[in-house]
Amino acid sequence: MNLRKKPLLQKSGGAGKEIFFYGDFKFRPAKIKKIVAENPKVKSFYLKHASTKLPHPGQFVMVWLPGSEEVPMSISDAGADFIRISVAKEGPTTAKFHKLKRDDMLFVRGPFGNSFSLEDSSYLLVCGGCGAAPLIYAAKTISRKGKRCTYLAGAKNQSEFLFLDEARRTGAKVHVATEDGSAGHRGLVTDRMEKLLEKKHFDSILTCGPEQMMYGVVKDGTSRGIRVQASLERYMKCGFGICGSCVLDPTGLRVCVDGPVFDGALLLKTKFGKQKRDACGSRVGI
Ligand SMILES: Cc1cc2nc3c(=O)[nH]c(=O)nc-3n(C[C@H](O)[C@H](O)[C@H](O)COP(=O)(O)OP(=O)(O)OC[C@H]3O[C@@H](n4cnc5c(N)ncnc54)[C@H](O)[C@@H]3O)c2cc1C
Ligand code: FES
Incomplete structure (x- = not known):
């Protein structure tokens, strides 16, 4: 394979919209088709997302709004032309999501993880x-x-x-x-x-x-x-296995690629329920 013809990190897009992607893990623009307020803290976003294969229950997507952090969100429903994410307003990024309107655009990578x-x-x-x-x-x-x-x-x-x-x-x-x-x-x-x-x-x-x-x-x-x-919902940065921020100590298993779904018997042999990594990668108590 000629790597020079297929660089790992590429820029694409146009008209002021540059999208970076890594190999196949590219961001896809996803227009918001519908927004439902599920409760005072959670809104569901129905995103236009055409795919020949439905995501599996348990899988998640990395969602990015330019100017904010990229955050992992579980898929709460999906059909032939949409996926739904249901977002709790927790901090700066999710607060910005909650201000979005129908026809606004989010950028999505994935689906990732097992199921x-x-x-x-x-x-x-x-x-x-x-x-x-x-x-x-x-x-x-x-x-x-x-x-x-x-x-x-x-x-x-x-x-x-x-x-x-x-x-x-x-x-x-x-x-x-x-x-x-x-x-x-x-x-x-x-x-x-x-x-x-x-x-x-x-x-x-x-x-x-x-x-x-x-x-x-x-x-x-x-x-x-x-x-x-x-x-499991652990702190995630890359979402595809390279940064180590979501590691499940002491096994080295990463929630983003080896999970997010794990067998309970395996989890009981780890620091599950007791310790996790924070945004800096330090071990912190749960
Ligand atoms: C696999 C997975 C699936 C998730 N699914 C959902 C979902 O369906 N709905 C939902 O509302 N939330 C979900 N989350 C959690 C969601 O990603 C965080 O609430 C979000 O990142 C908070 O970002 P913030 O900037 O608004 O808040 P912040 O103030 O940055 O953080 C609020 C809380 O979210 C945690 N958090 C922040 N950034 C991340 C990150 N990159 N990865 C994981 N946790 C983070 C922080 O530790 C903190 O406890 C999921 C997390 C994971 C790992
Ligand atoms: S989020 Fe980077 S290895 Fe899991």
């Missing part, structure tokens, strides 16, 4: 906060495959829930837990999960949300002999 394995017959999906994003897409896929799905969501109060009606429309049984008791079980989602597992058998558990919550889900599920798959 949930959906070969079992019955699933319990346990989510907290924006962890609902990859799980609602998983719920739709599970339903399309004709398998059983229970969707359990936890939040501080009922205004924070995401996609409950959407989950019901997939045919999933929905349970909720709130810390202030404003809806469903009063207390932690992990306590509600424990009660569900005492009554009902599930082949597999999928989880995404705050890492301490997922740690509880993984410990409880695996101790009962149930396979748990957890989708």
Whole structure:
């Protein structure tokens, strides 16, 4: 191969829009087709994204708005001509996303990462906060495959829930837990999960949300002999395996390319739930 004809780092675009891309990992302009306010903190963006292959549940995209940082976002739904991302307003970049309007442009790389394995017959999906994003897409896929799905969501109060009606429309049984008791079980989602597992058998558990919550889900599920798959949200810079910012100590596994979905049994051999890397690459407690 003549590398000079195919440089790794290229510039493309025109009319004042220069797009840098690395090999096949190029940014694609993605026009915003629709915006839905899901709750006071989260907006869903339907992005025009033509692809011959649907992304797999659990995969994520790196999203960039010129002038801001590039951030990882799970795919919360997808079709032949769109992907949906559901963005919580957390800091400077996501605040700028929340100001965008229909027909504005974002730039997207990906989809990246592995995905949930959906070969079992019955699933319990346990989510907290924006962890609902990859799980609602998983719920739709599970339903399309004709398998059983229970969707359990936890939040501080009922205004924070995401996609409950959407989950019901997939045919999933929905349970909720709130810390202030404003809806469903009063207390932690992990306590509600424990009660569900005492009554009902599930082949597999999928989880995404705050890492301490997922740690509880993984410990409880695996101790009962149930396979748990957890989708991790770690600090990411490159999104394709070269910077090491998302490493899972001490294994060297990188969340962006080896994950974001990991088997619970493997995670329990790591610093999962206890330690992660910050923006500088330093180890910090969770
Ligand atoms: C695989 C993956 C999937 C994600 N999916 C979603 C999603 O569907 N919806 C959603 O709202 N958020 C998601 N996130 C988290 C999202 O990327 C951060 O909230 C976002 O980067 C915050 O950027 P900010 O500048 O607005 O806030 P900041 O003030 O910079 O950060 C707010 C919080 O987000 C974390 N964060 C900041 N930058 C990054 C980064 N580059 N990578 C990971 N975490 C970061 C910080 O540690 C901090 O805890 C996902 C993260 C990962 C790794
Ligand atoms: S984000 Fe760079 S290695 Fe994972």
